[in-house]
Amino acid sequence: MEPTKTFNHVSYLWDEAKAAELAGDEVALFLYRSNILGADLRITNYGGGNTSCKTIEKDVLTGEDAEVMWIKGSGGDIGTLTRKGIAGLYTERLRSLKSIYRGLEHEDEMVALFYHTLYDLESAAPSIDTPLHGMLPFKHIDHLHPDALIAVAAAKDSEAITREIWGDTMGWVPWQRPGFDLGLQLEKCLNDNPGIRGIVLGSHGLFTWGDTSYECYMNSLEVIEQASQYIEERLGKDRPVFGGTALEALPEADRKKQASLLAPILRGLCSSEKRMIGHFTDDERVLQFVGSHDLAKLAPLGTSCPDHFLRTKIQPLVLSLAPDADLTQVAEVRNSLVASFEQYRQEYHNYYETCKRDNSPAIRDPNPVVILYPGVGMFTFAKNKQTARVAAEFYINAINVMRGAEAISEYTALPRQEAFDIEYWLLEEAKLQRMPKEQPLSRRVAIVTGGGGGIGKAIADKLAAEGANVVLTDIVEDRLKEANATYKRDVSAYAAGDVTNPAEVEATFEKACLEFGGVDIVVHCAGLAISKPLEETTQKDWDILQNVLVKGQFHMAQSGVAVMRKQGFGGDIVSIASKNGLVAGPNNVAYGTAKAAQQHMVRLLAAELGPEKIRVNTVNPDGVIVGSKIWEGAWAEGRAKAYGISVEELPAFYAKRNLMNEIIYPEDIANGVFALVAILDKSTGNIINVDGGMANAFVR
Incomplete structure (x- = not known):
């Protein structure tokens, strides 16, 4: 259905047909409203904001x-909110807590009391925003963090601007940390200003409401549109945006190249305490900000909205590198950045020591989350790709806020003590402590050749399942796209390429560095097999096996080691070779020789790279017929001929010939790789045979 109203600064996503399907279920309509609000990042950030509705239910004890x-629970995201993510509380019981509230110094004790007001015992944990919604009488309420509203909220004369835009139809409440008392302030604001349509929270965000889910939705959109329009009319009017351009951005291809070269160096420096995963963006809004005259003034101020700085840290690190600096001189570049990182960490320590309370949690990782490279873009580093990407989204929101606030007045950030009290809030610390334990391969990035299917895809699946980010590479792009589509967002990437071509291999590593900040694990699984007797083996047969298996492994190792050295915390290289590199068999001269070369290259590299904590090992499969692309076509026919059996008999034949009488699957090879990269962390130069036990392939 066509929209009933046109907006220029927000997306109208209400679907009358969808809403009609949900008619009569106010909770379902509230969830629908939440999801479409959260789908527009101009309206609220991932994980930010809160929405609610109120319904009449039967008291389970009295029947009255x-x-x-019903309100979004702690830690949820309105864009993906479901019934499992909400809390249901008796409104009057929640309001009755006013009688025992002991004041601002005792705010935190109120959160535990929310549980005593629960109606739905399967509720998600009630969030700190619960009383903000509960103290207001409206059936449907949105608490959002639109960039335009935060720009108004963070402006130096925010209250006056609020009145200029909306007159007496909007309330205004000065900055206060979310909690029970802020709920009381919202209630007072409404009582003092009956008939208002919403409230602006200083330095924070927006509250709007309505009698129905649709009216609430429209009210939110209209208020955001009005603020956005007010800002747009003033952008660049009195002075250029951010004071104008001080530094032009490099062309896009050059930006990407510089970012891919620098990312592993930054990742290493950011990982002084814990390894981090990176994200890069050269969004036009970022480029405008980092190339502006006002960068030096605004970046150190930090962000205003609590949701922003909780994700991005109190302020970014701005690099002093020239956009076109020669980043191939790794040692020089790293040395030039070390002092900046040390200064950032020291300033963070000073911030902590100056602002800490007697009961503050211990200081957290002092490394920057957001790193700005004028002329190139923005890097963000966090414990996983999603967190890093979301941090980038939040800082872009912060840029939007600064741009808007500067256009209409003057941007102001939260005082450092207020920011600290949010960042090191005991309730926030408790939320962090509830996070699930990290997986064995969390914070690690793997490139898998031959990742489009068969053994390579099984390896990538296993590494991803254990927490790694994976970059799939294969020569067939369609197969890669299909394989990549099997993973959730922020888990994988792909780059089509030929491992025999050093330029294409280099491009694969550049993609990994742009997507995730670097590489920790290189698995060379790309391969093919040709089974022929000596007299039938052609030069072409010989060359392609040597090129894909041996030269490809060399190129992958060379490029991988270059990235690992930039990062400075070691890594893993795993070659998927074969039993045939150890065992002499008939009709196998070209393939067996290439596999033996792979195995010995592993030993040579292990000897060379061990002092740098780069471990190099081999997994030797044998008889992986089911699910392996290498057994399709001529190879299977050749092996069947060599053993005097039919192709259909191969799986059983290979199972019977190993000591354990087991069929070997791609997933078994993947388990071998996992053992090497996640468990056997002091093993290098080794071979793991995954063959069910072949006595003639025993290495000792």
């Missing part, structure tokens, strides 16, 4: 009607 408030 009671008002219940």
Whole structure:
């Protein structure tokens, strides 16, 4: 259905047909409203904001009607909110907590009391925003963090601007940390200003409401549109945006190249305490900010909205590198950056020591999350790709806020003490402590050749399942796209390429560095097999096996080691070779020789790279017929001929010939790789045979 109203600065996503399907279920309509609001990052950030509705339900004990408030639970995201992510509380019981509230110094004790007001015992944990919604009488409420509203909220004369835009139809409440008392302030603001359509929270965000889910949705969109329009009319009017351009951005291809070269160096420096995963963006809004005259003034101020700085840290690190600096001189570049990182860490320590309370949690990782490279773009580093990407989105929101606030007045950030009290809030610390334990391969990035299917895809699946980010590479792009589509967002990437071509291999590593910040694990699984007797083996047969298996492994190792050295914390290289590199068999001269070369290259590299904590090992499969692309076509026919059996008999034949009488699957090879990179962390130069036990392939 066509929109009933046109907006220029937000997306109208209400679908009347969808809403009609949900008619009569206010909770379902509230969830629908939440999801479409969260789908527009101009309206609220990932994980930010809160939405609620109130319904009449039967009290489970008395059978009488009671008002219940349904609200997003702690840590949820309105864009993906489901019934499992909400809390249901008796509204009057929540409001009755006013009688025992002991004041601002005792705010935190109120959170535990929210549980005593629950109607739905399967509720998600109630969030700190619960009383902000509960103290207001409206059926449907949105608490959002639109860039335009935060720009108004973070402006130096925010209250006056609020009145200029909306007159007496909007309330305004000065900055206060979210909690029970802020709920009381919202209630007072409404009582003092009956008939208002919403409230601007200083330095924070927006509250809007309505009698129905649709009215609430429209109210939110209209208020955001009005603020956005007000800002747009003033952007660049009195002075250029951010004071104008001080430094032009490099062309896109050059930006990407510089970013891929620098990312592993930054990743190494950011990982002084814990390894981090990176994200890069050269979004036009970032480029405008980092190339502006006002960068030096605004970046150190930090962000205003609590949701922003919780994701991005109190302020970014701005690099002093020239956009076209020669980043191939790795040692020189790293040395030039070390002092900046040390200064950032020291300033963070000073911030902590100056602002800490007697009961503050211990200082957290002092490394920057956001790194700005004028002329190139923005890097973000965090514990995983999603967190790094979301941090970038939040800082772009912060840029939007600074741009808007500067256009209409003057941008102001939260005082450092207020920011600290949010960042090191005991309730925030408790939320961090509830996070699930990290997986064995969390914070690691793997490139897998031959990742489009068969053994390579099984290896990538295993590494991803254990927490790694994976970059699939293969010569067939369609197969790669299909394989990549099997992973959730922020887990994988792909780069089509030929491992025999050093330029294409280099491009694969550049993609990994742009997507995830670097590489920790290189698995060379790309391969093919040709089974022929000596007299039938052609020069072409010989060359392609040597090129794909041996030269490809060399190129992958060479490029991989270059990235690992930039990072400075070692890594893993795993070659998927074969039993045939150890065992002499008939009709196998070209393939067996290439596999033996792979195995010995592993030993040579292990000897060379061990002092740098780069471990190099081999997994030897044998008889992986089911699910392996190498057994399709002529190879299977050749092996069947060599053993005097039919192709259909091969799986059983190979299973019977190993000591354990087991069929070997691609997943078994993947387990061998996992053992090497996740468990056997002091093993290098080794071979793991995954063959069910072949006595003639025993290495000792």
